[in-house]
Amino acid sequence: MSAPVQAPRGTFDVLPADARRRTLIEGAARKVLEAAGYERIETPAFESTELFARGVGEATDVVQKEMYTFDDGGGRSLTLRPEGTAPICRAYVGHGMHKLAQPVKLWYLGSYFRHEAPQAGRYRQFWQVGAEALGSDDPAVDAESIALLAELLAELGVRGLRLRLSSLGAHDTRAAYREELQAYLHAHADRLAAEVRARIELNPLRAFDSGDPGTQAVMADAPLLLDRLGDEDRAHFAAVRALLDDAGLAYEVDGTLVRGLDYYTRTVFEFTSDELGAQSGVGGGGRYDGLVEQLGGAPTPGMGWAAGVERIMLAAGDQPQALPPVDLYVAFVGAEHRRAAFRIAALARHAGLHAQLELAGRGLKGQLKHAGRLRARYVAILGDEGTALKDMETGEQRELEPDAVIAAVQRVGL
Numbered sequence: 001m002s003a004p005v006q007a008p009r010g011t012f013d014v015l016p017a018d019a020r021r022r023t024l025i026e027g028a029a030r031k032v033l034e035a036a037g038y039e040r041i042e043t044p045a046f047e048s049t050e051l052f053a054r055g056v057g058e059a060t061d062v063v064q065k066e067m068y069t070f071d072d073g074g075g076r077s078l079t080l081r082p083e084g085t086a087p088i089c090r091a092y093v094g095h096g097m098h099k100l101a102q103p104v105k106l107w108y109l110g111s112y113f114r115h116e117a118p119q120a121g122r123y124r125q126f127w128q129v130g131a132e133a134l135g136s137d138d139p140a141v142d143a144e145s146i147a148l149l150a151e152l153l154a155e156l157g158v159r160g161l162r163l164r165l166s167s168l169g170a171h172d173t174r175a176a177y178r179e180e181l182q183a184y185l186h187a188h189a190d191r192l193a194a195e196v197r198a199r200i201e202l203n204p205l206r207a208f209d210s211g212d213p214g215t216q217a218v219m220a221d222a223p224l225l226l227d228r229l230g231d232e233d234r235a236h237f238a239a240v241r242a243l244l245d246d247a248g249l250a251y252e253v254d255g256t257l258v259r260g261l262d263y264y265t266r267t268v269f270e271f272t273s274d275e276l277g278a279q280s281g282v283g284g285g286g287r288y289d290g291l292v293e294q295l296g297g298a299p300t301p302g303m304g305w306a307a308g309v310e311r312i313m314l315a316a317g318d319q320p321q322a323l324p325p326v327d328l329y330v331a332f333v334g335a336e337h338r339r340a341a342f343r344i345a346a347l348a349r350h351a352g353l354h355a356q357l358e359l360a361g362r363g364l365k366g367q368l369k370h371a372g373r374l375r376a377r378y379v380a381i382l383g384d385e386g387t388a389l390k391d392m393e394t395g396e397q398r399e400l401e402p403d404a405v406i407a408a409v410q411r412v413g414l
């Protein structure tokens with residue numbers, strides 16, 4: 001026998017018990033987001049590579065080393081989507097959504113792909129639930145978006161949550177700050193980790209993320225972008241904070257908050273959970289006022305977030321979901337009763353019951369045992385002696401006409 005084929009590293013199967021919990025997450029997302037007028041959108045699992053190179057940023061880890069990129073055989077470079085914001089901006093432009101009432105509010109849930117080193121809470125295919133609002137730079141969009149993620153995480157029982165908040169300001173503020181930070185890093189280069197030093201030109205902000213103690217000591221005194229914001233950006237950030245205060249949402253302003261994607265302007269935020277290990281980010285996002293234009297659309301502000309479904313489940317702890325109940329199990333003794341049994345099970349489902357049929361050729365004893373395992377409320381038994389209905393709670397059994405089975409089961413639910 002040859003060795004069994006293995007699933008690729010960093011991937012996992014969603015088994016039924018897991019799928020039940022995910023259904024719950026999807027339902028909660030729909031409820032929370034649709035109540036605020038967000039509508040579901042889905043984009044393809046792969047896109048042209050250019051979308052992410054232009055949208056996410058050439059200098060980011062995501063684009064530099066984490067993308068699954070392939071040639072489609074016709075000379076086009078395609079990439080499995082590593083994130084959902086750039087694709088949604090592409091769709092916004094491509095479908096002329098600027099003609100709709102603004103902001104256009106969209107939510108999504110799907111799988112994303114990053115070639116990262118797998119560890120607890122970090123996978124190569126993972127699921128995100130996300131929300132994007134395009135077409136308004138009103139600070140209320142930012143605050144509402146953040147509050148919606150807070151509500152969703154609370155609804156799902158995510159524990160140990162902390163919200164970090166910052167503002168990156170406008171593009172030119174960031175460019176000037178970048179130069180200032182680079183000069184600071186060069187001045188202290190001897191105390192920085194080699195990998196941080198190597199990235200001073202490409203991505204100096206990542207120095208704030210370093211786990212190296214020497215680098216951390218240098219970064220404790222580094223200039224912060226938050227202290228360099230222009231008047232308008234400062235006012236925008238103050239308005240966002242005031243709305244969050246009014247909403248009673250606790251947050252920490254953290255000028256060292258770094259996001260891994262380049263498109264952010266103004267508000268950025270991240271929810272972390274103390275329940276998670278090194279990969280503590282449950283969900284995060286921010287404003288991306290230049291992204292649509294960068295992708296060839298008219299200047300359009302945008303704000304949104306994404307949260308990792310697996311990290312939500314890890315941080316919410318084990319909350320096993322019960323199997324749906326089985327109202328009726330249709331057993332039969334003798335193959336000549338299969339057709340009648342099949343018909344009763346089908347009609348019962350049409351009538352709105354959860355009904356299953358014996359499908360594995362078990363004897364009557366085996367069928368009753370299986371019905372017990374499924375926690376079936378009733379078992380109909382079809383055989384040469386007629387039809388019986390067994391109440392699995394009381395153990396009582398009575399004879400009845402086959403056509404009376406469904407009504408009898410339905411009556412009990414009343």
Ligand code: HAM
Pocket residue numbers: 082083084085114116121122123124125126127128130131132260261281282283284285286287288303304305306307308309310311
């Ligand atoms: P992100 O922070 O890169 O943002 O990812 C969002 C969330 O996805 C993370 O907080 C984490 O929970 C989850 N995640 C990311 N990578 C992995 C992985 N390898 N394994 C498991 N979970 C992962 C974005 O993707 C932005 N598009 C968010 C956004 C939307 N910004 C504005 N709008």
